[in-house]
Amino acid sequence: EAQVTQNPRYLITVTGKKLTVTCSQNMNHEYMSWYRQDPGLGLRQIYYSMNVEVTDKGDVPEGYKVSRKEKRNFPLILESPSPNQTSLYFCASSFFQGRGEQFFGPGTRLTVL
């Protein structure tokens, strides 16, 4: 089944404790992206990747890192999480450098205490 998977789905952590949210897709998509969703703000892009070893900042990259060592994986790293990073995070992927339909993962709900 074609899909985007994320892990973990739910995470409660404390300020400053490094964490990684994994994202994997099995559709051979070049483009992958991370979004955060907050009430009243819609979805905002954190980082995106056009292909392996190519990543770029989105609208809200501060406090996040990403890497794209393999085509299928695009982990999101929070080196020192803070409470303002409490949010719902979505990974997405698509063909055509992001110009195709984007397929979203199930989401990761992160709470930073």
Place this chain on the structure above:
Amino acid sequence: ELKVEQNPLFLSMQEGKNYTIYCNYSTTSDRLYWYRQDPGKSLESLFVLLSNGAVKQEGRLMASLDTKARLSTLHITAAVHDLSATYFCAVLGNTPLVFGKGTRLSVIA
């Protein structure tokens, strides 16, 4: 900087009625998406609109795009309870996909 504005942000409508959600955007784009999100769930792609005048329909939903007016509409015909969800439009700028804030639709009997 591309800005995307949806309205209304909240919509309560009776079953059987028709209504339209509007999506305006601020700079030229040739690609617009509509998504549906159920509470606690991920986003589901509804429509991809690629050119001026594009119209797509699926069931009770019809989306259209006017690139000259920088406007897309999502029309709901004879609403049913199952359409209750949040609907997002998203516009492709130079690179990032910019989302509207969403329209929370509630269909009541």
